Amino acid sequence: MATLLALDHITKSYPMAGQEVPVLKGISFSVQEGEFVTIMGPSGSGKTTLMHILGCLDVPTQGEYHFRNMELAHLSEMQLTRVRREQIGFVFQNFNLLTTLNAVENVALPLIYQRISRQEQYRRAREALARVGLEHRLTYRPNQMSGGQQQRVAIARALVTRPPLILADEPTGNLDSQTGLEVLQLFKELSQEGHTIIMITHDHDVAKWGQRILEIKDGRIVADREVTA
Amino acid sequence: MIGQTLRISFRAIWAQKVRSILTMLGVIIGVAAVIALVSLGNGAQQSITSHIQSLGSNLIDVNVGYNPFAAGAAATTSSTPPTPPPPLTPSQVAQLGSTKGIVAAAPVMSGSATLAVGDNTLSSSLDGTSSAYASILQYHVAEGRFLSPLDVQAANPVIVLGSGDASSLFGAANPIGDIVTVNGIPLHVIGVLAAKPTSAGSNPNDFAVIPWTTYNQIFGDNGITTVDLSAAKSANVNNVVDRLEDKLLNWLGSSQDFTVTAQSQILSTLSAVDKVTTYLLGGVASISLIVGGIGIMNIMLVSVTERTREIGIRKAVGASTRDILLQFLVESLVLSGVGGLIGVAGGVAFSHVIGQALQSTAVVSVPMTIVAFAFALAVGLVFGLWPATRAALMRPAAALRVD
Numbered sequence: 080m081a082t083l084l085a086l087d088h089i090t091k092s093y094p095m096a097g098q099e100v101p102v103l104k105g106i107s108f109s110v111q112e113g114e115f116v117t118i119m120g121p122s123g124s125g126k127t128t129l130m131h132i133l134g135c136l137d138v139p140t141q142g143e144y145h146f147r148n149m150e151l152a153h154l155s156e157m158q159l160t161r162v163r164r165e166q167i168g169f170v171f172q173n174f175n176l177l178t179t180l181n182a183v184e185n186v187a188l189p190l191i192y193q194r195i196s197r198q199e200q201y202r203r204a205r206e207a208l209a210r211v212g213l214e215h216r217l218t219y220r221p222n223q224m225s226g227g228q229q230q231r232v233a234i235a236r237a238l239v240t241r242p243p244l245i246l247a248d249e250p251t252g253n254l255d256s257q258t259g260l261e262v263l264q265l266f267k268e269l270s271q272e273g274h275t276i277i278m279i280t281h282d283h284d285v286a287k288w289g290q291r292i293l294e295i296k297d298g299r300i301v302a303d304r305e306v307t308a
Numbered sequence: 309m310i311g312q313t314l315r316i317s318f319r320a321i322w323a324q325k326v327r328s329i330l331t332m333l334g335v336i337i338g339v340a341a342v343i344a345l346v347s348l349g350n351g352a353q354q355s356i357t358s359h360i361q362s363l364g365s366n367l368i369d370v371n372v373g374y375n376p377f378a379a380g381a382a383a384t385t386s387s388t389p390p391t392p393p394p395p396l397t398p399s400q401v402a403q404l405g406s407t408k409g410i411v412a413a414a415p416v417m418s419g420s421a422t423l424a425v426g427d428n429t430l431s432s433s434l435d436g437t438s439s440a441y442a443s444i445l446q447y448h449v450a451e452g453r454f455l456s457p458l459d460v461q462a463a464n465p466v467i468v469l470g471s472g473d474a475s476s477l478f479g480a481a482n483p484i485g486d487i488v489t490v491n492g493i494p495l496h497v498i499g500v501l502a503a504k505p506t507s508a509g510s511n512p513n514d515f516a517v518i519p520w521t522t523y524n525q526i527f528g529d530n531g532i533t534t535v536d537l538s539a540a541k542s543a544n545v546n547n548v549v550d551r552l553e554d555k556l557l558n559w560l561g562s563s564q565d566f567t568v569t570a571q572s573q574i575l576s577t578l579s580a581v582d583k584v585t586t587y588l589l590g591g592v593a594s595i596s597l598i599v600g601g602i603g604i605m606n607i608m609l610v611s612v613t614e615r616t617r618e619i620g621i622r623k624a625v626g627a628s629t630r631d632i633l634l635q636f637l638v639e640s641l642v643l644s645g646v647g648g649l650i651g652v653a654g655g656v657a658f659s660h661v662i663g664q665a666l667q668s669t670a671v672v673s674v675p676m677t678i679v680a681f682a683f684a685l686a687v688g689l690v691f692g693l694w695p696a697t698r699a700a701l702m703r704p705a706a707a708l709r710v711d
């Protein structure tokens with residue numbers, strides 16, 4: 080199987096009170112196409128920071144980031160935007176839907192920025208919503224839906240551009256355990272359909288849903304193991 | 309894409325209806341004020357112009373009499389009034405009339421008199437003049453005839469009525485051949501003048517005309533101090549005025565003893581003054597448009613801060629710096645554009661209401677309206693630029709961490 084991405088000694092520090100505070104201290108790992116990887120670590124260990132770098136929402140202080148045949152670590156903002164737009168789908172802990180838009184419009188949002196015709200946007204958005212089982216909630220606003228439904232809308236939004244990589248940052252963190260299980264089941268199905276997924280969590284039980292667990296602690300990868308079923 | 313950007317902007321504005329309307333208010337008031345003030349200024353200018361033109365735009369007035377403000381005159385410090393200059397003689401009037409570029413001249417004596425037909429009396433202005441008067445002041449005869457040179461020579465007891473006086477004294481009846489007494493002296497009505505359109509503040513039809521010689525018999529001979537002249541259409545009025553002034557200076561010896569006024573010069577001066585006033589008013593009003601723009605900027609900055617997370621989300625799903633810049637610029641343009649449109653409607657309506665209240669015509673200038681609207685858009689663009697840039701340059705990771 081082909082390597083989708085590889086991090087090589089990635090570091091990230093934030094300036095704080097005139098000093099550079101290191102958050103990621105040399106992260107190296109690679110992910111194969113079609114893998115379902117979970118990154119597990121305690122709060123404050125740098126998981127979100129890592130996800131922002133993986134998702135081209137931020138750039139590392141040092142190190143190299145190979146994605147397919149591109150080197151992303153030192154791209155301009157414009158180039159990073161293109162990678163985000165075409166290669167990555169995001170799912171966040173707090174759903175991050177736009178409250179003024181209904182379900183289809185939220186799902187169609189990434190397609191607006193791909194300059195696709197409106198009919199095509201909506202056709203694809205409806206299709207993605209059907210995939211997550213929400214074809215009957217097309218015109219619902221986020222505040223008219225349960226947390227589990229909102230997260231499924233967010234997953235549909237991540238799927239709608241058919242990206243090579245889906246990044247999820249604590250996708251079950253704001254959900255009760257039953258709803259959380261449903262969302263995890265959905266991720267598992269997506270993985271079985273061939274999507275590459277990197278899911279971040281602080282919860283060992285959640286991490287077990289992946290095929291492989293990377294443990295992060297204090298800005299370093301401390302373990303990398305396959306999940307045995 | 310631009311269609312969807314517009315839709316997004318309208319939605320964002322709609323989501324904050326009250327705030328958006330309050331924000332637009334500055335632009336609405338600014339645009340409305342510019343349009344209303346300029347329209348009223350234009351209206352005033354047109355009514356002044358048409359009033360003066362109704363007097364005859366080739367009209368030149370010569371007045372003999374002490375004029376301390378005459379151009380080029382040495383300032384006098386003496387407090388005793390100087391002796392008045394002698395009046396003009398009929399032959400001097402004729403010489404003024406034969407000046408190059410002048411086609412007609414008529415002495416004019418003006419006063420008021422009591423006109424009566426039986427018990428029906430009327431206090432009216434009365435001019436004593438000659439036959440050239442009608443053509444100089446562009447009056448047409450509706451009934452009968454105007455004064456003839458013979459009437460003047462013989463001091464005939466005849467009178468020509470303005471249309472206003474004719475209807476006041478005779479109603480609908482034809483007055484030709486009837487007798488009107490002027491301060492008790494009976495005169496034959498030989499003609500009635502056609503009505504001129506009335507304009508704000510004056511009525512050019514409420515008066516009567518008699519031969520100046522007859523006028524002197526009734527009121528006593530005070531000499532000719534006013535001459536109305538008509539310049540040829542092709543003549544350069546400034547040169548004609550110079551020639552008249554040369555003659556008068558020659559006769560009277562001092563430039564302080566007469567005044568030559570060309571209607572066209574007054575006209576151009578007045579309309580220039582009025583134009584300046586109009587644009588000054590428009591300029592002052594456009595300051596309020598700029599203030600409106602600052603209001604837009606203020607609200608857009610608040611909006612950008614409030615919507616930091618939205619910006620982060622949009623960037624995460626693929627919006628570029630340009631997409632975000634465009635979105636917020638369009639939003640501020642929509643605010644100023646919608647405000648501008650409402651302002652145009654308000655300004656036009658307001659000018660009509662005020663125009664009617666002041667009984668002057670408000671002339672809505674279409675180019676000015678377009679300029680005001682374009683200015684509103686420009687204000688939206690300029691004052692939207694900073695907030696939009698701030699939004700566009702937000703780092704997505706940082707924007708997403710804001711809660």
Ligand SMILES: Nc1ncnc2c1ncn2[C@@H]1O[C@H](COP(=O)(O)OP(=O)(O)O)[C@@H](O)[C@H]1O
Binds near residue numbers: 102126
């Ligand atoms: N913009 C920032 N400036 C300074 N420190 C930051 C910033 N973002 C995150 N951090 C710090 O980096 C560390 C890791 O944060 P984060 O990646 O959010 O951890 P996690 O997602 O694992 O809880 C935390 O100590 C946090 O305070």
Ligand SMILES: [Mg+2]
Binds near residue numbers: 126127128
């Ligand atoms: Mg986190």
